[in-house]
Amino acid sequence: MSGKTRDGAQALIDGLQQQNVEFIFGYPGGANMPVFDALLDSPIKLILSRHEQGATHMADGYARTTGKAGVVLVTSGPGATNTITGVMTAHMDSVPLVVICGQTITPNLGLDAFQEADVSGISFPVVKHSYLIKNVNDVPRIVKEAFYIAESGRPGPVLIDLPKDIAVAQFEPDNNFDMHLPGYVIPTHGDPERISEAAEYLSRATKPLLLVGHGAIISKAERAVRILAEKMKIPVTSTLLGKGGFPENHALSVGMLGMHGTAYANMAVMECDLIMSIGSRWDDRIVGQADIFCKDAVKIHIDIDESEFNKMICPDCCIHGDARLVVEELNTQVVPNDTAPWLKQIEKWKKKFPLSYKKRGGLKAQLVLDELNNLVQGDAIITADVGQHQMWAAQFCRTTTPATWLTSGGAGTMGYGFPAAIGAQLAQPDKLVIAIVGDGGFQMTLCELSTAVINKLPLKVVIINNAYLGMVRQWQELFFDVRYSGVDLEGNPDFVKLAESYGARGFRIRRNADVVRILSEALAYNDGPCVIDAEVEKEDNVFPMVPSGHPYTDMVLERPKQKLAKPVGST
Amino acid sequence: MDENSVDSHSISLLVNNKPGVLIRISLVFARRGYNIDSLVVSPTQNEIYSRMSITASGDRQTLEQIIKQLNKLVDVIHACDHTGEVVVEKELALIKVKCPVECRTEVLQVSEHFKCQTVDITEDTLMLQVTGGTDKLDALHTMLTRYTILEMVRTGKIIMARGVATT
Numbered sequence: 001m002s003g004k005t006r007d008g009a010q011a012l013i014d015g016l017q018q019q020n021v022e023f024i025f026g027y028p029g030g031a032n033m034p035v036f037d038a039l040l041d042s043p044i045k046l047i048l049s050r051h052e053q054g055a056t057h058m059a060d061g062y063a064r065t066t067g068k069a070g071v072v073l074v075t076s077g078p079g080a081t082n083t084i085t086g087v088m089t090a091h092m093d094s095v096p097l098v099v100i101c102g103q104t105i106t107p108n109l110g111l112d113a114f115q116e117a118d119v120s121g122i123s124f125p126v127v128k129h130s131y132l133i134k135n136v137n138d139v140p141r142i143v144k145e146a147f148y149i150a151e152s153g154r155p156g157p158v159l160i161d162l163p164k165d166i167a168v169a170q171f172e173p174d175n176n177f178d179m180h181l182p183g184y185v186i187p188t189h190g191d192p193e194r195i196s197e198a199a200e201y202l203s204r205a206t207k208p209l210l211l212v213g214h215g216a217i218i219s220k221a222e223r224a225v226r227i228l229a230e231k232m233k234i235p236v237t238s239t240l241l242g243k244g245g246f247p248e249n250h251a252l253s254v255g256m257l258g259m260h261g262t263a264y265a266n267m268a269v270m271e272c273d274l275i276m277s278i279g280s281r282w283d284d285r286i287v288g289q290a291d292i293f294c295k296d297a298v299k300i301h302i303d304i305d306e307s308e309f310n311k312m313i314c315p316d317c318c319i320h321g322d323a324r325l326v327v328e329e330l331n332t333q334v335v336p337n338d339t340a341p342w343l344k345q346i347e348k349w350k351k352k353f354p355l356s357y358k359k360r361g362g363l364k365a366q367l368v369l370d371e372l373n374n375l376v377q378g379d380a381i382i383t384a385d386v387g388q389h390q391m392w393a394a395q396f397c398r399t400t401t402p403a404t405w406l407t408s409g410g411a412g413t414m415g416y417g418f419p420a421a422i423g424a425q426l427a428q429p430d431k432l433v434i435a436i437v438g439d440g441g442f443q444m445t446l447c448e449l450s451t452a453v454i455n456k457l458p459l460k461v462v463i464i465n466n467a468y469l470g471m472v473r474q475w476q477e478l479f480f481d482v483r484y485s486g487v488d489l490e491g492n493p494d495f496v497k498l499a500e501s502y503g504a505r506g507f508r509i510r511r512n513a514d515v516v517r518i519l520s521e522a523l524a525y526n527d528g529p530c531v532i533d534a535e536v537e538k539e540d541n542v543f544p545m546v547p548s549g550h551p552y553t554d555m556v557l558e559r560p561k562q563k564l565a566k567p568v569g570s571t
Numbered sequence: 572m573d574e575n576s577v578d579s580h581s582i583s584l585l586v587n588n589k590p591g592v593l594i595r596i597s598l599v600f601a602r603r604g605y606n607i608d609s610l611v612v613s614p615t616q617n618e619i620y621s622r623m624s625i626t627a628s629g630d631r632q633t634l635e636q637i638i639k640q641l642n643k644l645v646d647v648i649h650a651c652d653h654t655g656e657v658v659v660e661k662e663l664a665l666i667k668v669k670c671p672v673e674c675r676t677e678v679l680q681v682s683e684h685f686k687c688q689t690v691d692i693t694e695d696t697l698m699l700q701v702t703g704g705t706d707k708l709d710a711l712h713t714m715l716t717r718y719t720i721l722e723m724v725r726t727g728k729i730i731m732a733r734g735v736a737t738t
């Protein structure tokens with residue numbers, strides 16, 4: 001016993017301090033007032049959001065940037081349920097969060113007390129783990145376990161439900177406590193036999209391809225991956241979340257694969273004789289038609305999560321372990337083979353089917369992002385919301401270092417990009433942080449402009465404003481006979497004036513000729529957040545495109561003359 | 572063996588003895604549309620753990636995935652599918668049969684054949700207790716349908732690995 005009396009809320013904050021938590025992203029209410037009170041006596045900085053979803057995405061942006069768990073503190077009932085979209089977003093993308101929810105007093109649990117919601121029940125399917133604290137003595141252990149679980153292995157969100165009577169209950173914390181997690185085992189080194197088998201496959205392949213996923217970034221495998229690629233002369237593609245796991249300006253990079261991947265990455269997928277996934281889960285947007293994906297190629301799968309094996313596809317060799325440790329071990333065993341003809345072939349595809357767009361006519365979203373990329377040269381943290389602008393950003397903004405490209409991949413959560421940028425900017429105050437958003441998604445969380453302004457965050461919000469829910473419109477154009485239904489964003493605000501009313505700077509781009517000048521001006525503005533409203537052509541489409549659920553052979557590179565069949569995949 | 576054939580599986584789990592664990596486990600099954608046929612939760616020799624014995628039917632490939640997802644749960648110490656292994660599997664049933672005096676002898680003969688215990692008897696009813704493998708219980712059930720079964724309660728299957736192997 002320490003001999004010092006604390007209450008539950010104080011012990012919780014003590015626990016966060018022991019985890020070196022810098023920020024809490026939160027919103028107060030009746031049930032979490034004791035914690036807000038305890039927070040006043042700690043060095044942890046509270047970032048008050050304007051909506052709990054925003055707080056959750058901020059914590060997520062912080063976590064993706066640092067690798068440390070982002071901490072969210074909300075009240076019971078609606079406060080807690082407002083985080084669910086953010087929790088699900090983090091869960092789908094393996095992002096560590098610790099979400100602390102106030103709760104009604106324990107005698108009232110299950111009695112429909114004021115602002116009582118069964119958040120544990122609501123969140124079970126979207127958390128890595130969760131706790132309902134029933135005994136104040138458990139607070140220190142639970143906080144420690146929550147961080148450990150959130151950050152280790154395949155990371156994910158952990159929810160702590162803290163009833164108000166526990167938050168105010170007094171106790172003497174015992175500093176000698178152990179975590180008790182007998183069912184939680186973290187794999188490290190893969191099975192040596194499987195690794196040797198993979199090394200042999202790699203050494204024999206003449207047309208190999210590395211597929212880098214988010215897991216490679218989480219496990220900090222970038223160096224090992226680069227060594228493998230360079231030693232073996234293997235081209236590297238990445239998933240949407242794997243961007244940055246291998247520098248996209250490297251000669252061996254073919255950029256992103258999948259539904260809106262580069263043509264040359266997708267052609268490499270079609271032609272390769274071996275594909276090795278390093279921390280990707282072969283998501284349905286990557287494999288298209290799963291049963292014939294890379295049918296004749298050897299498929300190797302490295303994953304820390306065993307339940308990803310044989311899920312979407314059945315690989316020839318599965319290695320259960322930490323991506324970095326496994327690739328490091330592989331590097332000691334692989335023997336280079338001649339891949340020169342294969343690399344030459346890929347160079348040909350790169351020349352013949354580059355990412356391209358027309359520079360004439362109205363303002364081009366691709367041009368805005370292409371020029372932005374030229375201006376920042378990879379030296380920025382870029383977050384993207386969800387939609388056409390996200391795919392164009394993924395294509396044109398080259399990511400050269402890990403954890404500098406943040407976007408909601410698995411969940412595709414509109415409204416993620418801007419608050420995530422706030423979290424990223426707080427984590428990296430000296431870095432250039434840019435949020436690329438659509439006019440639709442931005443309006444889902446733009447109330448956080450207040451949060452960005454009061455914290456004087458110099459982040460830039462680039463709105464690719466097409467006055468449409470562009471990605472849905474694209475599908476309606478291509479697959480539903482141009483029958484537009486519910487995609488016109490008439491009634492959009494004047495985003496420049498809107499920014500100014502929050503005390504942020506506003507810029508507007510209307511012509512291709514102004515892009516570089518206005519972007520440069522905005523990038524040079526660092527007195528707080530700024531919003532750049534790029535009024536782009538309304539009806540442009542993202543290509544290449546592999547219709548969902550289709551094989552790669554159905555990839556279209558430009559607007560097809562005839563109508564496309566409705567895709568068989570889900571979204 | 573056909574990957575997609577629907578068959579019955581015996582799964583056992585060692586889990587933390589805590590509220591909410593059962594929900595986490597049943598959600599894994601429900602999400603894949605896998606039906607749980609029986610489920611037994613019981614204490615173990617160590618009070619901090621519980622044992623779950625589950626029988627569920629569905630295709631094998633999905634079940635493999637489910638087992639891996641169960642093992643991923645923080646509260647699950649381990650989960651395994653014992654289908655096809657030599658394990659001891661038992662269940663117990665209580666069956667209440669409508670049994671007027673005329674057919675009592677007949678019912679008791681059946682009961683004796685299946686080594687049942689008569690645990691309650693009234694003028695019109697007879698309650699039998701039977702233990703054994705699922706097949707035996709099913710067979711008794713079939714036999715008794717010739718009379719009127721008023722109620723039947725089965726515990727569901729419990730499983731234990733033989734010898735020194737752990738369940």
Ligand SMILES: Cc1ncc(C[n+]2csc(CCOP(=O)(O)OP(=O)(O)O)c2C)c(N)n1
Nearest residue numbers: 387388389412414438439440441469470471
């Ligand atoms: C919360 C949420 N609701 C709906 C969707 C479906 N959806 C995907 S993209 C998209 C359009 C996004 O429009 P906008 O933000 O303007 O970006 P654009 O596609 O025009 O670049 C929609 C509605 C989603 N992904 N997330």
